[in-house]
Structures are given as C-alpha cells and as structure tokens.
Amino acid sequence: MPQSLEALKETPSQTGGPYVHIGLAPNFAGITGVFPSDLGTHLVNEKSRGERITIEGHVFDGTGEPLRDCIVELWQADADGLYPSPSEMRGAADPNFTGWGRCPADQQTGLFRFDTIRPGRVPAPGGGLQAPHITLWIVARGINLGLNTRIYFADEAAANAADPVLNRIELTSRRATLLAHRREGSTIYDFDIRLQGPDETVFFDI
Numbered sequence: 192m193p194q195s196l197e198a199l200k201e202t203p204s205q206t207g208g209p210y211v212h213i214g215l216a217p218n219f220a221g222i223t224g225v226f227p228s229d230l231g232t233h234l235v236n237e238k239s240r241g242e243r244i245t246i247e248g249h250v251f252d253g254t255g256e257p258l259r260d261c262i263v264e265l266w267q268a269d270a271d272g273l274y275p276s277p278s279e280m281r282g283a284a285d286p287n288f289t290g291w292g293r294c295p296a297d298q299q300t301g302l303f304r305f306d307t308i309r310p311g312r313v314p315a316p317g318g319g320l321q322a323p324h325i326t327l328w329i330v331a332r333g334i335n336l337g338l339n340t341r342i343y344f345a346d347e348a349a350a351n352a353a354d355p356v357l358n359r360i361e362l363t364s365r366r367a368t369l370l371a372h373r374r375e376g377s378t379i380y381d382f383d384i385r386l387q388g389p390d391e392t393v394f395f396d397i
Contacts, residue, residue, distance in 0.1 A: 211330055215262055216295045231264065231293025234307045238287040241270025241308035245379045246342065246371065249301045250329055253387030257301025261331035263384075265292040265305050267324070272311030309344075315355050322350035322357065329384060339395045342382050345370040360393055368392045 212220040216229045235243065246265070249257040268274050273284035275291070284290075294303045312320040325342040343351050351357055351370075360366050368390060371382035384392045 211262055211332070212260070212295055215293060219295045229293065231289075231291060234265070234289045234292045234305065236287050239308055240285045240288070241311075243378060244307060244309050246305045246307065246325070246382055247379055248303060248371075248382040248384060250296065250303070250331070250384045251386065255388070257296070258331050258386075259296055259298045259301045261296045261301075261303075261329055261334075263294050263296070263303045264328040264330075265294075265307065266290060266326045266328075267307065267310045268313050270308050270311050272313045272320075274313070312350065317355070319353070319355070320350075322347050322354040324354075324356075327384070334386075338386075339397050340384065340392050341369050341395070342371045342380075343369050344380065345372045365393050 213222060217223070217225045218229045250261045250263065251257055267290055269285040269288045269290060271283065271285070275284050275289060288308060292305050292307065294305055296303045307325075310323045310325060312323055315321045322343055324344075327340050327342060329338045329340070341356070343354070343357065351366075357366050357369070368385070369392070371380035373380050386392070
C-alpha cells in the first residue's frame with residue numbers, strides 16, 4: 192500500500208561539497224583518465240589576442256579564513272569585447288580564446304588563479320558600453336547556491352564611473368568590493384572575495 196503523503200519528509204538539500212571536485216575537476220582530485228586536463232584549465236594559447244593578465248585571489252569566509260575547497264569559474268569577453276559562440280555565430284570573436292575558465296582553490300593556501308586576457312568593453316542594455324569586467328561564479332561546501340559576482344579593474348576609473356551595473360549598487364562604498372588592483376610593475380591583478388562581514392563582496396541575483 193502506498194505511503195501516505197502526510198508521512199513523506201522533504202529530502203535534505205546538498206551543498207556543492209565535498210564532491211564538487213570529483214565532478215568538476217577530477218584530475219585535481221586525483222582521478223585521472225576522465226579528461227586529459229580538467230575543463231577550464233586553459234583560457235589562452237600562444238595565438239590569443241590582447242593583453243595577457245593574471246587574476247589571483249582568495250575566497251574568505253566570515254571569520255576571515257580562506258576557503259580551501261572552493262571552485263571559482265570565470266566568464267568574460269575577448270579583447271575586442273566579443274563572447275565566444277558557436278562557429279556559425281562567432282563572427283570576429285577570437286577563436287584562440289575560450290572566454291571560460293575553472294579553477295579549484297589551492298588546498299593549502301586557498302589561492303585561485305586565472306591566466307587570461309584583459310577583456311574589452313561589451314554593449315550595455317539600452318545602449319552604450321559596459322566597463323571591462325569579468326564574471327565569476329563561486330561554489331563550495333556550505334554554499335547552497337553558487338554565488339555570482341564581477342571583477343572590474345581599478346585602473347578603469349572613467350569606464351567604471353559610467354558602468355550601468357556598478358551604478359545600480361546604491362551604497363557607493365560597496366562598489367569597491369568589485370575592483371581588482373594591479374600589482375605595481377606586474378600583469379597580476381589581485382581580487383579577493385569575502386562571503387560575509389563588513390567588506391562582504393557584492394553578489395548578483397541572476
């Protein structure tokens with residue numbers, strides 16, 4: 192006889208870990224033979240157009256400790272502000288740039304790193320251009336839904352001031368949580384993500 196519906200209990204939700212690395216980065220998790228290399232490891236090759244840059248950072252929890260089991264994904268336009276698409280729709284987008292990457296945080300330090308190119312400006316809804324930016328998605332044990340945020344570049348002050356997405360953040364002081372800063376004399380930009388606290392990163396509901 193079927194069980195009464197009143198007796199059924201809700202199935203517990205499952206967060207991203209501890210199995211997220213097995214599914215998304217098997218080589219990183221020590222499981223070889225699935226892919227030659229984990230998907231999203233390489234965004235560029237020797238023919239990619241544009242200025243080469245590196246994004247480095249950590250994801251910090253509410254106590255200020257770096258998450259060592261998180262995975263960060265990146266999505267961005269190429270140097271000309273075009274997103275990769277199927278070949279019949281690609282147009283002038285750089286065929287030597289994937290526009291998408293995935294990086295598990297180092298399990299000792301929590302550092303994530305992307306070797307990429309500086310993105311161009313993309314059209315804004317309603318006209319105009321958005322400031323150069325990179326979209327990030329963060330998942331980890333304890334995060335029930337992946338978190339979405341953006342990286343803007345602190346050395347693009349004029350473009351940032353006119354960006355329609357940044358301008359929708361009412362507390363102007365919070366916009367600084369989306370700015371990556373270039374190390375002096377380097378091609379590396381530092382960008383840390385804070386999940387909680389007074390300097391909590393702005394996340395987007397998309």
